[in-house]
Amino acid sequence: MLKDETIRDWLSLRLKRSLDILCQKEGVRLSNYSIRIDYPPNFSLGQYASPLAMQLSRFFDKKPQELAHGLVQTLRDDDELMPYVEKIELAPPAFINFTLKSNIASAIFPHHSNGLEEYLKRLMRPRGKIIVEFVSANPTGPLNIVSARAAAFGDSLCRILAVAGYQVYREYYVNDYGNQVYWLGISLAYRYAEALGLGLPLPENAYQGEYLKDIVKKISAELKLPEFPKEEKAFFEWACEHAMAFALPAMQYIVANQRQDLKDFRVEFDNFFYESSLHPQAVNETFQFLKANGQVYEKDGAWFLLSSEKGDDKDRVVIRSDGRPTYFLADIAYHRKKIERGFDKILNLWGPDHHGYIARMRSALSALGFLQDNPERFSVLIVQQVNLIEGGKTVVMSKRLGKFQTMRDLLNRIPVDVCRYFFVMRGASNHLDFDLELATTQSERNPVYYIQYAHARIHSIFRQAGLNFDEFPIDFRGKESYLEGHFRKELLFYVLRLAEEIQDIARNYELQSLAVWLYETAHYFSQFYSLKQENNVLGLYREKPQEGEALLSLIKLVALALEKGLFLLGISAPRAMHREDEIP
RNA sequence: GCGCCAGUAGCUCAGCUGGAUAGAGCAACAGCCUUCUAAGCUGUGGGUCAGAAGUUCGAAUCUUCUCUGGCGCGCCA
Structure with a gap:
């Protein structure tokens, strides 16, 4: 019925009916086709159009024009269709163009309607549970511009999925485990000592960002630490020893700040999922599961996933030869949790440096048995990098030079409404040039x-x-x-x-x-x-x-x-x- | 070397499950305020859709090759 379908779907059904009638009449059997309804290039040709006759004429052993003519004749006998039709025309080479009457508006908004909301509700279809994981930045510093774009894109997509009928669950994965956490702690230890007058050079692997000084200020009151040694090598050992004492409260503070930035950007999550919660139990169980299903093998003292059999370039390490699990194994465990939580679809938005990781993760989900009947249950969108443009030139993102770097910097200068629009006006996988002048000074x-x-x-x-x-x-x-x-x-x-x-x-x-x-x-x-x-x-x-x-x-x-x-x-x-x- | 994404108007980009004369904004130029907000509307100019070959009724769109740019290819996370 017209009032329960989009106009396009409704037309598609009417056209299907005509096609069926024609097939029966001519004894034609069709295979492998879909009924497409498109928009014509402009309204002078009608509001909708179908190239169907050109696609199917070979089945009928007719010229496209003849088939189109037959379809149009049958459509004109359709009592459900014709009350809303002004004209159905053939256009070269063999398009079927629909010009509808305005009375369709009364059919869609039948009685003192409260309008659009009600219409969209009628069109909603149950589409199952989907988990959308996005932003998922490391808890080692403030969110950057790409994260802002991912936030705008992910949140908007979630809103649309919900209106379309999905049960949407927004999740943020916090990588609060492993080396980077350790190095965050060490870096903070150096900043801590620096604030107390010990100026040692930062180790090479440490986070260099100035923002760590602020974080130390925020958390140092709560720290209960012994005296630190003044000598360089001894201090490094001290920093390693107490790294987690710094890192844990710091991550809490950083994540809280990220969450606030996102909230100010009108993006809120249903859940922040912590990688640390997977260790060791869920990770071990996942490994045992893979082992029991013959998906892993041992080589040179390490354990590899048979990912090359599932479309990846090569097999990937899940347990290092020293016995520690890799980040990948934890990620597999995380996705296994998602499956256990009963989602029909899993969608991830990842940063530009992760596209090499897609095949690997897909092979893992395949090994977990999630993709058996439908490979589209798992998908990844890559959110590409953002170039900030000012005065026709790319702004170099460097905090040292006092230029833009963080999402917060951007929000302080550009209204949320403008940011969110600019971030979704290009496809996620395309590089985005964000014109700061267009966003601000030329606001009209x-x-x-x-x-x-x-x-x-x-x-x-x-x-x-x-x-x-x-x-x-x-x-x-x-x-x-x-x-x-x-x-x-x-x-x-x-x-x-x-x-x-x-x-x-x-x-x-x-x-x-x-x-x-x-x-x-x-x-x-x-x-x-x-x-x-x-x-x-x-x-x-x-x-x-x-x-x-x-x-x-x-x-x-x-x-x-x-x-x-x-x-x-x-x-x-x-x-x-x-x-x-x-x-x- | 292998893989992913891209190359369309001066600039930034739409258009890509093959479809009708390839669209918009910005920039340039020319009009339109006695009438619900001129933050607007209208018009003009501007293109070998990176290049070549192929597939077919039809290719910016699909295939192959070449060129150019960005990014990835760890027992890092």
Whole structure:
């Protein structure tokens, strides 16, 4: 039924029916095909189009045009379809183009509807439980710009997955175990001594960052440590001995700070999962499990996973020859936990330096039996690096030079709304150039404000009409004819695509298309709005109430869709905006 | 050496389960405020889709090769 499907899916079903009828009539059996409904290049060709006849003509032993003609004839006998169709046309080479009537809006919003939310709920399908792991930065310092991008991308994706019907679980994996923790502790010990007057050079492997000084200040009051030796070699031994005493409270402090930065970025997690909680028990159990299933073998005193049999380049070490488990084994144990926790899908967002790790992890999940029936249950998105651009040049990220380095630095300068939009306007796997000038000084040309502005304008119209936006009913019944012409119909149908955007993104994770949809929707509205005579909503509402109400319903729908789209990207939708006065 | 990602307008990028004349923003130029916010709208110019070959009704999209750029290839995490 039309009201329970997106328009695209509904058309696809109608086309399927016609195809079935035709197949039966002609005794044709089809195999391996899908019914595709696309958008034509522009609205003058209709709102939807299908290349089906060109794909299937070979099965019918006909020219594509003939098949298309047959399909169109059958479609025209479809009583469920035709009430909403203005015309179905053939276009060369053999496209079937659908031009729908505006009365479709009354079918979708049947009665004094509270609008879009209700429609999107009707379209929701149960899609199972998904765990999305993202950001997962090391607990050794503040979050950087790539983490910010991962946070924006991951959180927005989660919001969309949830609207599409997934039960979404957001998780942050904290690597609070192993060498790097040890070295964090040693580094802090040196900074601690430095604060008390002992200026020794930092060891080569130590973290050099200045921020460690601040952390030492925060945690040193709680530390109860013996006197440290002043001599270099003895001090190093002392630092090693007490490394964990420094590292543990420091990590607590660092993670708390990361969490706060993320919260200020409107990103919150359901869980922070600590790697240390896997040691030793879960790690050992996982190793025993792999061993019992013949997935590992011993060589040169170490244990290897048979990952090369599952698509990896080579076998990977899981237990070193000295008996210690590798990071990889802990990660396998972590993913085994995810499986045990009952998730249908596992999605990870990783940094740019991890793509070599994907095949390895996939082979591990395969060894755990997670991918047997469906390889798509596990996927990894790589969030690529971010270049900050200022004055047409790449900003070198160097704290020493007082330049941008952390997520906090970015947030201090650029509004959250702008950051979040900029971070998702490109595909995750592409390098992103973040233009600081476009984000700040040229704010009037900023796409985020352009979208928000269109939204605010609609609310302004309601205010001036003396109407309560939230209570105004979306109701096109009997007024559908007013949706013809003057960019009205284009606006309507473009807005309705939001539901299809959500569907697509839940499948392909291509978030940038929502950013484009938002911009285009604002643009369609601006075009509508700039026809100041034909689409003067206020004037029409006073003089021709029927038409005025139709347009108010339309623009309320636009505002709700913009608000929803912005929400899905974690961006606010202000109801009023005012430009600061420019110099005359 | 092997692998992954990319190369589209002056700049930044969309478009990629093959489809209709390859789109947008920025930059440039020219118009539009007596009318719901000009943070706006309209128009103009700008392209051998890195190159070559192939697959077919049809290729920016798929395959192969070449060139260029970024990143990965630890018994680190």
